Amino acid sequence: MPLPKTPLLAVDCVVVDGMGRVLLIRRKNPPYKGMLALPGGFVEIGETVEAAARRELAEETGVEAGRLSLVGVYSDPNRDPRAHTCSVAFLTRAKHHHASAGDDAEAVEWLGNFRRVEFAFDHRKIVADAFKLMKKIASASKNY
Amino acid sequence: MPLPKTPLLAVDCVVVDGMGRVLLIRRKNPPYKGMLALPGGFVEIGETVEAAARRELAEETGVEAGRLSLVGVYSDPNRDPRAHTCSVAFLTRAKHHHASAGDDAEAVEWLGNFRRVEFAFDHRKIVADAFKLMKKIASASKNY
Numbered sequence: 422m423p424l425p426k427t428p429l430l431a432v433d434c435v436v437v438d439g440m441g442r443v444l445l446i447r448r449k450n451p452p453y454k455g456m457l458a459l460p461g462g463f464v465e466i467g468e469t470v471e472a473a474a475r476r477e478l479a480e481e482t483g484v485e486a487g488r489l490s491l492v493g494v495y496s497d498p499n500r501d502p503r504a505h506t507c508s509v510a511f512l513t514r515a516k517h518h519h520a521s522a523g524d525d526a527e528a529v530e531w532l533g534n535f536r537r538v539e540f541a542f543d544h545r546k547i548v549a550d551a552f553k554l555m556k557k558i559a560s561a562s563k564n565y
Numbered sequence: 566m567p568l569p570k571t572p573l574l575a576v577d578c579v580v581v582d583g584m585g586r587v588l589l590i591r592r593k594n595p596p597y598k599g600m601l602a603l604p605g606g607f608v609e610i611g612e613t614v615e616a617a618a619r620r621e622l623a624e625e626t627g628v629e630a631g632r633l634s635l636v637g638v639y640s641d642p643n644r645d646p647r648a649h650t651c652s653v654a655f656l657t658r659a660k661h662h663h664a665s666a667g668d669d670a671e672a673v674e675w676l677g678n679f680r681r682v683e684f685a686f687d688h689r690k691i692v693a694d695a696f697k698l699m700k701k702i703a704s705a706s707k708n709y
Binding site for chain 1: 571608609612635647651
């Protein structure tokens with residue numbers, strides 16, 4: 422049986438610091454060129470999604486990811502105008518705060534107040550889901 | 566920029582009944598032909614992972630999925646001998662218990678004691694993770 426064609430696979434990282442700020446990049450390339458987005462990118466064949474998340478974060482921001490927690494899987498066929506792309510999103514803490522733009526990122530910033538920010542793709546939804554997960558983790562650790 | 570090649574995208578369903586039994590299929594085709602596996606399959610372009618999980622479950626077992634809870638994302642490059650395939654696994658309850666084999670399934674069964682069963686792929690790990698998630702959900706609902 423020939424192998425099927427399936428959606429492309431990507432990853433995104435929600436990196437949060439102790440003040441609740443999120444690490445965002447300004448996109449250098451289309452789609453959504455110039456807009457704020459989560460660090461992330463396509464998964465390579467032979468690479469786990471976790472390894473891809475660490476690699477993309479390091480390439481785009483210079484930041485090394487801590488422990489990764491799965492936020493969700495985002496697979497709406499229209500979420501990326503290039504092609505149907507399914508993204509696996511992770512929440513993580515940075516091992517240090519020194520971020521510098523690289524690869525697909527024109528700039529990189531820690532953003533605290535992103536209520537009025539226009540995000541690329543469905544990244545606003547991913548950030549919101551990541552904050553819900555953080556609350557759950559905090560509440561679960563209180564119960565033990 | 567041309568679109569990259571990424572791992573294939575699949576879904577698997579851990580369907581559990583009120584007695585803790587799991588719905589398994591006996592695989593009709595290679596790889597792991599004749600072995601027990603979770604219902605699942607490749608995601609089609611234009612389809613969300615949730616829709617693919619419901620479709621594959623219905624095609625292989627005739628069972629309609631209830632609410633889907635994300636168990637995990639399994640992306641070890643060696644987990645499928647055909648090609649690097651990333652699977653998104655969901656936990657769900659069946660809306661009814663009348664299962665009948667179809668599509669890639671030679672037989673279908675509700676299995677209660679699967680400690681000594683040899684599973685196809687990494688499905689033992691996925692089932693174990695799904696049971697951990699069930700415990701978490703039960704414990705969280707007790708705390709509210």
